[in-house]
Amino acid sequence: MANSRCAAVKWAIATTRFTAGSTAIRRKKRATILATRKAVGDNMDLMYDGACDLKTFADALYVGRACDEANYFWFEDPYRDAGLSAFSHKKLREMLKTLLLLLTEHVRGLEPKADFLMAGGTDFLRVDPEYDMGITGAIKTARLAEAFGLDVEVRAVGPAHRHVMGAIRNSKYYEVAFVGPECANNIPQKVYACDYNDQIDCIDRDGTVPVQTGPGLGVTYDWDYIKHHTKQHHVFELNKR
Numbered sequence: 001m002a003n004s005r006c007a008a009v010k011w012a013i014a015t016t017r018f019t020a021g022s023t024a025i026r027r028k029k030r031a032t033i034l035a036t037r038k039a040v041g042d043n044m045d046l047m048y049d050g051a052c053d054l055k056t057f058a059d060a061l062y063v064g065r066a067c068d069e070a071n072y073f074w075f076e077d078p079y080r081d082a083g084l085s086a087f088s089h090k091k092l093r094e095m096l097k098t099l100l101l102l103l104t105e106h107v108r109g110l111e112p113k114a115d116f117l118m119a120g121g122t123d124f125l126r127v128d129p130e131y132d133m134g135i136t137g138a139i140k141t142a143r144l145a146e147a148f149g150l151d152v153e154v155r156a157v158g159p160a161h162r163h164v165m166g167a168i169r170n171s172k173y174y175e176v177a178f179v180g181p182e183c184a185n186n187i188p189q190k191v192y193a194c195d196y197n198d199q200i201d202c203i204d205r206d207g208t209v210p211v212q213t214g215p216g217l218g219v220t221y222d223w224d225y226i227k228h229h230t231k232q233h234h235v236f237e238l239n240k241r
Contacts, residue, residue, distance in 0.1 A: 030066035037070035086121030
């Protein structure tokens, strides 16, 4: 890999699930966004991942303006169009100063991502080697973004994700996702027979995580543990008539 270490996550996601009406939800989200900035100060990059939870464009605009007020770096997947409308997100971008990043997390394939980018629907691209045609597809997406002079950010965590980040220039943040002081990563660390981990303590003092250097993905799997906990097994055969 080109880089032996990836820049680790250096941000907090100010998102909480609420069950009240749309207006109450967006007000609570705004309060959370502002409170998070106040808690961490001005020296930390903060990003907000809406996870396509807000119901309407108006809700997204309201929360986006809170991101502007709190000087957030980006606003991801704002509302429930599921990040598929380039037109609406272009319009939202024009009304906010916070980067509208990663509106291609739910857009599959290189050509649709290119269309979304050229239509002005996003500032950066989003890619996941598990969703976007593997490591090869993820690298293609990174090259697409680079051709436009833009960044691509890798979604979530895993050995393949680290190798993708290590192999490209235009990516900055390793998303240590779904973790917190009282919340462990939902991928059991026991699947690994080595010291690899994606828990909250995987980030070192320099704010980076290592890229594995062993064969393949660089990790050793505990196949006894995996087989013991397997619930279903599917075999996909290619080119079989």
